[in-house]
Amino acid sequence: MLVFQSVILGLLLGGLYALLAAGLTLYFGIMRVVMIAHSAFLILAAYLAWWTNERLGIDPLLSLVVTVPLFFGAGVLLQRGLLSRLRPATLTMMSVLITFAIALIIEGLLGYAFSGTQRRIQLGYGTASFDLFGARVAVVKLIAFGLAVVSLAGLYLLMKRTQFGWALRATIQHQDAARLVGIDTERTAGFGFGLGLATAAVGGTALSLDTTIYPSLHWHWIGPLMAIIVVGGLGSVPGAAAAALVLGLAQSLLQIPMGATWAQTVFYVALFATLAVRPQGFFGGRLAQRF
Amino acid sequence: MPNASKSLLSYGVPALVLVAAIAVFPSLAPNPYILSSGVIVLNWAVLATAWNFVGGFTGYISLGHGALAGLGGYATGLLITKADLPSFVALIAAAVLVAALAVPIGFAALRVRGASFVIVSIALVLILLLVFQSWSSLTGGSRGLVVPRPFPGMLRPEHHRVFFFLYGGLLLIALATWWLLDRSRFGMGLKAIREDEDKAESLGTPTFAYKLTVFVISAAFTALAGGLYALWFGDLDPVFQFSVLTGSYVVLMALLGGVRNLYGPVLGAIVVGIALEYFKVEFGNTPLHLVTTGLLLGLVVMFMPDGVIPSLTTLVQRLRKREDSSIREMSAADLAEQRREREAANS
Numbered sequence: 001m002l003v004f005q006s007v008i009l010g011l012l013l014g015g016l017y018a019l020l021a022a023g024l025t026l027y028f029g030i031m032r033v034v035m036i037a038h039s040a041f042l043i044l045a046a047y048l049a050w051w052t053n054e055r056l057g058i059d060p061l062l063s064l065v066v067t068v069p070l071f072f073g074a075g076v077l078l079q080r081g082l083l084s085r086l087r088p089a090t091l092t093m094m095s096v097l098i099t100f101a102i103a104l105i106i107e108g109l110l111g112y113a114f115s116g117t118q119r120r121i122q123l124g125y126g127t128a129s130f131d132l133f134g135a136r137v138a139v140v141k142l143i144a145f146g147l148a149v150v151s152l153a154g155l156y157l158l159m160k161r162t163q164f165g166w167a168l169r170a171t172i173q174h175q176d177a178a179r180l181v182g183i184d185t186e187r188t189a190g191f192g193f194g195l196g197l198a199t200a201a202v203g204g205t206a207l208s209l210d211t212t213i214y215p216s217l218h219w220h221w222i223g224p225l226m227a228i229i230v231v232g233g234l235g236s237v238p239g240a241a242a243a244a245l246v247l248g249l250a251q252s253l254l255q256i257p258m259g260a261t262w263a264q265t266v267f268y269v270a271l272f273a274t275l276a277v278r279p280q281g282f283f284g285g286r287l288a289q290r291f
Numbered sequence: 292m293p294n295a296s297k298s299l300l301s302y303g304v305p306a307l308v309l310v311a312a313i314a315v316f317p318s319l320a321p322n323p324y325i326l327s328s329g330v331i332v333l334n335w336a337v338l339a340t341a342w343n344f345v346g347g348f349t350g351y352i353s354l355g356h357g358a359l360a361g362l363g364g365y366a367t368g369l370l371i372t373k374a375d376l377p378s379f380v381a382l383i384a385a386a387v388l389v390a391a392l393a394v395p396i397g398f399a400a401l402r403v404r405g406a407s408f409v410i411v412s413i414a415l416v417l418i419l420l421l422v423f424q425s426w427s428s429l430t431g432g433s434r435g436l437v438v439p440r441p442f443p444g445m446l447r448p449e450h451h452r453v454f455f456f457l458y459g460g461l462l463l464i465a466l467a468t469w470w471l472l473d474r475s476r477f478g479m480g481l482k483a484i485r486e487d488e489d490k491a492e493s494l495g496t497p498t499f500a501y502k503l504t505v506f507v508i509s510a511a512f513t514a515l516a517g518g519l520y521a522l523w524f525g526d527l528d529p530v531f532q533f534s535v536l537t538g539s540y541v542v543l544m545a546l547l548g549g550v551r552n553l554y555g556p557v558l559g560a561i562v563v564g565i566a567l568e569y570f571k572v573e574f575g576n577t578p579l580h581l582v583t584t585g586l587l588l589g590l591v592v593m594f595m596p597d598g599v600i601p602s603l604t605t606l607v608q609r610l611r612k613r614e615d616s617s618i619r620e621m622s623a624a625d626l627a628e629q630r631r632e633r634e635a636a637n638s
Contacts, residue, residue: 034406036413082593090596092405093352097546097592100354100539104585111578215578219535223417226410261425268418275399275407 002256005135010252012137012145016206017244019148020221021228022155023199025240028229029172030192033083033095038200039221040103041071045204046213047110053121060121060208061143067201075197076190078102083193084186103218110215120212144206151202152241155195159237168192224251224264227271233281242283302470305554309466313459323448330451332564333458334520338537339544339556340465341512344505346542347469347550348478350485351401351502355412356513357537358419362389363514364521364532365423365430368438373429378441382518386511393510394503401502404488413535420533436527454523461519462557465512470553472505481505539584540567546591549598558600563587 020042027035045067049060086094128139159165170178171185171192179185207213224247232243247267254263274281313333320326342356366385370376376384400411423430430436442450472478480501483491492498521527531537540563548559570580595602 028406032406034410082589085593087596090350093350093409094592094596096354096406096409097352097542098589101585101589101592104536104539104581104588108578108581108583108585111581116578219417223414226414230407230410261421264421265418268414271411271414272399275402275411276395279403279407 003253004133006252006256007249008132008135008137009141010249011245012141013252014245014248015145015148015152016203017224017228017248018241019152019199019206020203020225021232021240021244022152022237023196023203024225024229025232025234025237026192026196026199028234030168030189031079031083031095032092033099034092034226035099035196036096036222037099037102037106038196039218039225040106041074041197041200042204042207042221043213043215043218044106044110045071045201046208046211046217047114047119047204049205049208050119050121050213051114053123054119060123060205061147064202064205067205068198071197071201072194075194078197079190079193080186084189103222107215107218114215116215118212118214121208123209138210140209144209147202147206151199155199156237158195164188164191168195220264223271224267227267227274231270231274231281233283236281236283239281239283243281302553306466309554309557310463313456313462317452317455323451326448326451326455328565328568330455330458330523331568332561333455333462334516335540335544335564335567336557336560337458337462337465337516337519338513338541339548339560340462340469341509341516342541343545343550343556344469344472344509344512346545347555348472348481348485348505349502351405351408351506352542353412354409354535354538354542355415356509356541357535358412358416358533359389359393359510359513360517360520360537361419361423361527361529361532362392363517364438364527365436366514367518367521368436368527369429371439372436378439378522382515382522385518386514389514390507390511393507397503397506397510401499401506412538416533416535416538420529423529423533430529433529438521438525438527440525441522450523454519457519458516461512461515466553466557468508468512472508473553477501477504536581536584539588543584543588543591545598546596547587547599549600549602552598552600555598555600559598562599 020038024035024038027033027038045063048067049063052058052063053060082098083091083095086098123140125139129136130139131137157165159169167178167183167188168191170181170183171188175185178188211217228243228247229240231247232239232241247270250266250270251263254266316329317326320329338356338360342353345351345353363385366388367378367381370381370384371378374381396411396415400408424432426432427434440450442453445453472481480491480496480498483494483496484498484502488498517532544559544563545556546559547563548557549555570583574580591598
């Protein structure tokens, strides 16, 4: 029964990983940028959700109304203002440094504004749970999973069904060709980054529902997320989603014999093993070769 | 020989200044605290120079060198306490161990180009922090690991002085190695990787073997610095040894000073190292450290990715000569001058 419980929890966690990894995949697809600050924005969104609940006394989910557009704008600004101004020759390395610097700034400012104290949202339905074939599933975890699934589905529809989505995918596939058929690739790239950062806003709010947060928490997320996009093979959103579910499940199952701390190492082991054995990832697309 | 005098000026004179500074600083330092700050700054200088073996030659940026230093420190400490090795034998053995460990790490990190290296370097810090905190039966966990002093009975100021000279020696060895590599065929291959890895490979440079070799050399020097720190400081804590911040300070120092210059990382280490010490005294440990580091790193990356030395030299040149700046190390005019000289010598 414990195993079944872990499988359920692992899948729920995997959903959140998948949403966040989708954002990272977008950035990499658009500009070959590894965005270290992704998880720092995730924690920032979680703090904003906590603050909404604490100060304004309303449901943390309502903070999405503000954070999603805010993060979208921040993503556009980040791409237009900083990343697109770096020299193309050293873009990969320098973009890592600049996003790393942003992560440090966000962590420092969070620590300054809210102190290093651990925070947790107290919700009326925070402890509610229900029975699913004998496994206890917390309602908040299900809400978080639901948010992730809805956003992923929305992202999928946006990419496949709208004109902007086509332009974005064309930009990812071949920037010069996209420009030749009249796509404003620079603007599209900016909006793509905004979209990626919006996933961090949704993810952070979902995370805040049932997690204790503190400023340096983002380091615990960036490692697993990096591992997921490498194992999944860069450039493929389905690959990232599959890797997210598999690794989330593995982490959850390994917690039974190994405990929570050691179970985290599964991500790093998977990362090293993938790079040593199959560097292009297991679900990898064309892009992964250039990683 | 204009080239020889130029190289004497740009390598020899700073080397003399550096040696002299290392030799006289301990006797000029007004109190033991300043001397201990000097040891810390030299530690940064060695770390930044060691980092520059990878970062400067190949252009691969590692954010995880702090972890290699931490490994060197812990390996030294554990070899002394658990294996009863003499202090300095343990130091060398630890460096060899870390270099050996760098082979599989580099193998995974360097097989593909670019970003995976950075990812692995960050992952290295995170996983080692996790392991060293959790495996408390071996490492002492969060309680820390006490490393016995190599010179029992030595007074504190004398202890600082000895380690200042040890670090100074290590720094000079690291600089000499960098200088030798810079002039060798091996170094030429590494720089070719930095400029264009595809072209380097198609011209027959064994890029993977070169990258891996230089990563191992860099890891060995980093481990030596970390090991010396363990012997000097005497107390290791996973949170500080495996901190992402260490790696980012090192990158900041090297970039600020200039990665293509032999003395760039040393200069960066002196500037940033002194600033870090000053901030620690003035403001203590606040989250604003992170903000300042982040802002500085961002500014350096955005506005002077080549470092202070090249930025200043080009500025001075522009002020003096109003020359057009060029990306080539030698301009066409220089080459024409050389050709004329050669022809004059031949005829």
